[in-house]
Amino acid sequence: MTGRKDVTGRHLSFDDMVATLGDVLRANGCSEQVAQTLATNCASAERDGSKSHGLFRMEGYVSTLRSGWVDGRAIPVVEDVAPGFVRVDARNGFTLPAHDAARALVEEKARQNGIAALAIRNSHHLGALYLDVESYAEKGLIALSVVNSMAVVVHPGSTKPVYGTNPIAFATPRAEGGPFLFDFATSAMAHGDVQVAAKQGRQLPPGTGVDANGAPTQDPNAILSGGALLPFGAHKGTALAMMVEILCAALVGGQYSYEVDWSEHPGAHTPRTGQTLIVIDPTAGAGNLAPFAQRVEALIQEIRSGGPVRLPSEERYPAREAAARNGIAVDAAQWDAILALKAPAQTVTA
Ligand SMILES: NC(=O)C1=CN([C@@H]2O[C@H](COP(=O)(O)OP(=O)(O)OC[C@H]3O[C@@H](n4cnc5c(N)ncnc54)[C@H](OP(=O)(O)O)[C@@H]3O)[C@@H](O)[C@H]2O)C=CC1
Numbered sequence: 001m002t003g004r005k006d007v008t009g010r011h012l013s014f015d016d017m018v019a020t021l022g023d024v025l026r027a028n029g030c031s032e033q034v035a036q037t038l039a040t041n042c043a044s045a046e047r048d049g050s051k052s053h054g055l056f057r058m059e060g061y062v063s064t065l066r067s068g069w070v071d072g073r074a075i076p077v078v079e080d081v082a083p084g085f086v087r088v089d090a091r092n093g094f095t096l097p098a099h100d101a102a103r104a105l106v107e108e109k110a111r112q113n114g115i116a117a118l119a120i121r122n123s124h125h126l127g128a129l130y131l132d133v134e135s136y137a138e139k140g141l142i143a144l145s146v147v148n149s150m151a152v153v154v155h156p157g158s159t160k161p162v163y164g165t166n167p168i169a170f171a172t173p174r175a176e177g178g179p180f181l182f183d184f185a186t187s188a189m190a191h192g193d194v195q196v197a198a199k200q201g202r203q204l205p206p207g208t209g210v211d212a213n214g215a216p217t218q219d220p221n222a223i224l225s226g227g228a229l230l231p232f233g234a235h236k237g238t239a240l241a242m243m244v245e246i247l248c249a250a251l252v253g254g255q256y257s258y259e260v261d262w263s264e265h266p267g268a269h270t271p272r273t274g275q276t277l278i279v280i281d282p283t284a285g286a287g288n289l290a291p292f293a294q295r296v297e298a299l300i301q302e303i304r305s306g307g308p309v310r311l312p313s314e315e316r317y318p319a320r321e322a323a324a325r326n327g328i329a330v331d332a333a334q335w336d337a338i339l340a341l342k343a344p345a346q347t348v349t350a
């Protein structure tokens with residue numbers, strides 16, 4: 001879509017959405033670069049259909065900035081610590097600009113060594129994780145990333161939330177089309193989706209969470225007020241949630257989700273934790289091996305030959321294409337609430 005805002009139909013072009021979100025973030029204390037990065041991430045998630053981490057998150061970004069919990073102007077410090085290892089101290093800023101600061105070095109190391117790891121600490125992530133891995137796969141690299149958050153997930157059998165919703169995102173090049181990627185929380189549901197269900201008065205599927213007494217519940221409000229989410233897939237998702245904690249706290253030198261304490265910053269919504277990213281160059285030492293992207297394609301074709309399956313990332317790209325043609329549909333009330341956030345003095349209650 002070209003042209004400026006289509007306020008009547010409430011369809012916005014991607015560029016207009018980014019510009020407006022950037023204005024909101026700048027008005028609330030972000031530097032030009034941070035505002036641009038967060039606005040692009042937020043608009044990208046909305047455009048691709050990841051509603052729980054799109055426009056819905058703007059109120060959280062703004063209330064966190066206003067609470068003083070995060071530094072919207074932080075300058076990350078990149079440390080080149082080993083041939084295949086980069087560390088970044090985000091200096092209590094957002095994770096995305098910290099990742100951007102290290103991106104070129106990580107890619108260079110992955111190509112030189114075949115593999116590189118990036119460990120970000122002292123950072124805030126409120127976005128959709130696939131956007132952190134997709135760009136590597138577009139350049140022929142495999143990327144895997146994990147991020148922890150705040151303790152809202154219990155280990156089955158316990159009543160004490162210890163894990164974050166801890167998503168895992170993976171992206172790989174393939175011979176045809178955009179990267180194959182997937183990205184989901186290791187909890188039965190993302191916390192954002194529980195919040196959306198609570199706002200809409202919807203019950204949740206069985207197995208999503210427990211109430212404050214540890215009893216199973218389908219009530220989102222019971223999960224949000226003293227209860228907790230469960231990991232997906234019983235002990236399997238639980239182990240993955242634990243792995244994410246280890247990779248995002250112990251490895252990076254950051255906080256476990258259960259260590260996040262924002263009690264002195266009412267309104268804070270972005271957990272200050274860590275993120276790990278692993279990038280692999282599939283061509284490294286591949287010699288006469290079958291071309292990697294073609295092998296990925298072979299797997300996808302074999303899966304498809306068994307029936308009309310839905311693969312991860314299949315809905316994301318059509319949503320993106322539709323947005324390029326028609327603009328991104330926005331809910332009028334939600335958009336108006338975001339525009340109102342440009343006024344710095346406004347009180348945010350979410
Ligand atoms: N920053 C943070 O700390 C956190 C961020 N998040 C983010 O929230 C977002 C949503 O997470 P979550 O709700 O757990 O994700 P979902 O449960 O919605 O799963 C999304 C992934 O699964 C794929 N998928 C969905 N349905 C199917 C299906 N029927 N068959 C095959 N594949 C399917 C999607 O593909 P497709 O791409 O086609 O849609 C996508 O890759 C993620 O982007 C995540 O990174 C979550 C928790 C914490």
Ligand SMILES: O=C(O)C1=NCCCC1
Binds near residue numbers: 189
């Ligand atoms: O939806 C979630 O779950 C989260 N998203 C952003 C960070 C906190 C957890």
